[in-house]
Amino acid sequence: MARRNLILILAAVILASIPLFMSFEGEKVFGGADGQAQDAIHRIRPDYKPWFSAIWVPPSKEIESLLFMLQAGLGAGLLGYYIGLRRGEAKGRRAAEGDASY
Amino acid sequence: MHIMEGYLPASHAIAWTAVSAPFVAYGGYRLVRIVNKHPETKLLLAASGAFAFVLSALKIPSVTGSCSHATGTGLGAILFGPGVMTLLGTIVLLFQALLLAHGGLTTLGANVFSMAVVGPYVAYGLFRLVRGVGGSLAVAVFLAAAFGDLSTYIVTSAQLAMAFPDPAGGIAGSFAKFGAIFAVTQVPLAIIEGLLTVVVVNVLTSYSRSELESLSLLAREAP
Numbered sequence: 001m002a003r004r005n006l007i008l009i010l011a012a013v014i015l016a017s018i019p020l021f022m023s024f025e026g027e028k029v030f031g032g033a034d035g036q037a038q039d040a041i042h043r044i045r046p047d048y049k050p051w052f053s054a055i056w057v058p059p060s061k062e063i064e065s066l067l068f069m070l071q072a073g074l075g076a077g078l079l080g081y082y083i084g085l086r087r088g089e090a091k092g093r094r095a096a097e098g099d100a101s102y
Numbered sequence: 103m104h105i106m107e108g109y110l111p112a113s114h115a116i117a118w119t120a121v122s123a124p125f126v127a128y129g130g131y132r133l134v135r136i137v138n139k140h141p142e143t144k145l146l147l148a149a150s151g152a153f154a155f156v157l158s159a160l161k162i163p164s165v166t167g168s169c170s171h172a173t174g175t176g177l178g179a180i181l182f183g184p185g186v187m188t189l190l191g192t193i194v195l196l197f198q199a200l201l202l203a204h205g206g207l208t209t210l211g212a213n214v215f216s217m218a219v220v221g222p223y224v225a226y227g228l229f230r231l232v233r234g235v236g237g238s239l240a241v242a243v244f245l246a247a248a249f250g251d252l253s254t255y256i257v258t259s260a261q262l263a264m265a266f267p268d269p270a271g272g273i274a275g276s277f278a279k280f281g282a283i284f285a286v287t288q289v290p291l292a293i294i295e296g297l298l299t300v301v302v303v304n305v306l307t308s309y310s311r312s313e314l315e316s317l318s319l320l321a322r323e324a325p
Contacts, residue, residue, distance in 0.1 A: 001304050001305075001308050004304065005301045005304050005305070008297045008298070008300055008301050008304075009297070009298070009301060011297055012294045012297045012298055015290050015293060015294050015297075016162045016163065016290075016294060018165065018290075019163040019164055019165050019167065019290075020163055022165065022167070024167035026167070028168075029167050030163050030167060030168060030169050031168055031169065032161060032168065032169050032170070033103075033164075033168045033169065033170040033283055033284055033287050033288075034103070034104045034105075034106060034170075034204070036168055036283045037105070037106075037258075037262060037280060037283050037284065038106055038109060040262075040266075040279055040280060040283060041109060041262065041266050044266045044267075044268055044269070044276060044279070045266050048109075048266070050106070050107065050108030050109055051108050051111075051112060051208075052107055052108035052206065052207070052208045053107055053108055054107045054199075054203040054206060055200070055207070056200065056201070056203065057203040058201075058202060058203060064202060064203075067201050067202050068159050068202065069159075071155055071156075071158075071159040071197065071198075071202075072155070072156050072159035072160060074152070074155060075151075075152040075153065075154075075155030075156035075157075075159065076152070076156050077152075078148060078149060078152035078155075079149050079152045079153055079156065079302075082145055082146065082148070082149035082152075083149075083305055083309065085145070086306075086309035086310045087308075087309045089309070090308070090309045
């Protein structure tokens with residue numbers, strides 16, 4: 001399983017890296033798709049005014065990335081805890097079964 | 103796929119909220135039921151939510167020269183059914199709307215519908231279908247997660263097209279424009295999400311057999 005998963009993860013990393021080696025025109029290379037959609041809305045309906053704005057906006061790019069990191073970090077931490085716990089349990093079980101058969 | 107705060111006309115915002123609300127309520131009902139019936143799967147439930155948390159935080163570059171993120175909702179939909187992911191996905195979207203100014207409260211209904219309703223239901227349906235016709239677990243998981251992810255972005259494109267029809271091409275013309283921004287960008291990301299979801303399911307089938315059996319994802323058989 002470990003080998004198979006390593007190949008899958010490697011494939012995911014390669015897929016995510018390919019665009020970095022491509023060249024693109026325009027000033028907003030690797031901008032967010034959400035922002036591009038916003039621009040497209042303004043092109044289709046130049047008169048459209050958003051009628052509600054975010055109640056709180058992260059005061060800087062740094063704070064925004066802090067919160068995104070926090071989101072990813074909390075998720076990864078919990079996921080890692082879960083997998084580690086179950087792996088340890090499975091190992092313990094196998095060891096106990098191994099002892100019993102002697 | 104986040105439609106930004108205020109970027110849906112009020113009538114659309116209200117309509118999508120009304121459409122999504124019953125799904126969120128059903129998700130709450132399903133969550134309580136699963137926790138009561140299979141309390142041993144609580145931690146796996148949290149881990150599935152965590153997977154969606156991680157994947158939706160990572161903005162990944164795509165072949166279109168822009169960045170987007172995966173959704174991570176396919177895993178939980180496969181394990182616990184789509185309803186539960188509606189609730190967990192809504193929590194993720196609420197977190198991003200309130201703390202990151204990503205998405206918004208007025209557009210929450212629409213964003214919930216694409217990421218937390220259509221994505222998980224497509225993933226779950228496809229998983230059942232592929233398993234039903236005899237596809238392997240890995241293939242079923244991959245297709246479910248990848249197309250669940252992609253369907254979310256197709257729905258977002260359709261939602262924006264309906265709200266902002268192109269003056270010349272109408273809704274179809276507008277759908278083509280938003281689809282080019284969202285759906286095309288999403289293709290490699292959907293594949294990445296499919297691959298990573300298979301990785302997690304591989305790990306689960308090795309170490310969490312009993313939980314998967316109690317969720318009847320795996321038949322009770324000797325490993």
